[in-house]
Amino acid sequence: MLVREIMTCPALSIHADADLDAAIQLLAGKRVTALPVVDEHEHLVGVLSEIDVLRRAVEPDTRAHAIPVQQTAPLPKTVSEIMTTSPHTTTEGADVTDLIELFTKTSVKSLPVVRGPKLIGVVSRSDIIRALWRTDADLLDDLRSAFHDYGQDSWKISVEHGVVKVGGVGSSRERDIAAAIARSVLGVRRVHVIEPEDPAA
Structure with missing residues (x-):
């Protein structure tokens, strides 16, 4: 099974200079775990995942702590501030079994599919499961x-x-x-x- 046979195309993506609130709305509204981040040429420059958001975009709630919480750095406002640069990627001709090995050994749930520097799709663990579900x-x-x-x-x-x-x-x-x-x-x-x-x- 090859990536091009199961990938989602075109990919849902967001620009690096986009407002972080818009990215969070996309993640929540589309129920995806990560968004490829592209520049003005639709070249992949990073990935914004749920983990990236959770690490940086939520401030501690002082009501839940017995001692005062130290003031943290200003909350990020744009995607580029918290996205993961140099993310894992794959190509349309890759063997899906190679992706499965990556998915099972890491916390990665989806991968951007690139042709050179350009984003052309996304492949996820869910895509593989759907492909296997046939009588x-x-x-x-x-x-x-x-x-x-x-x-x-x-x-x-x-x-x-x-x-x-x-x-x-x-x-x-x-x-x-x-x-x-x-x-x-x-x-x-x-x-x-x-x-x-x-x-x-």
Whole structure:
């Protein structure tokens, strides 16, 4: 599964010089956890996340503290004051499994998708979950269509819990092609190309 197959495009973004209140309204209103931050050329310059806002945009409430709270620095007013610069990014041709590793090892919930310096989309953990939520029957229909489009109707295809088995006789190259066709279908979790005489087939 590739990023371009599941990413949200165009991306919801905000400019670096935008008012922070407007950014918070976007985060809350659109129910997103982070906003890519762009310059006047739509080039990515940072990311504003919920964590960035929570760290800097809320002043302690003196009513909850037994001792006086020290005065903090002035509250930020623009996105550029608190955004994360040099954020993690990905590209449209990246393998989604590489993103999953990042998502599971860090607090990152979404990534800007860039083409060079330009923002073209966003991919999130939710996008991956939505892509995986497909019935086996729907996957089988799409797999049969994909194999037919490539003139590969001789392969026997089955699907169980998103795992695809492709059976048939073919050279090593033909088996690789069959596996690539199966992996191109959105929602496929794993592919096994099996020789007909294999007991597992």
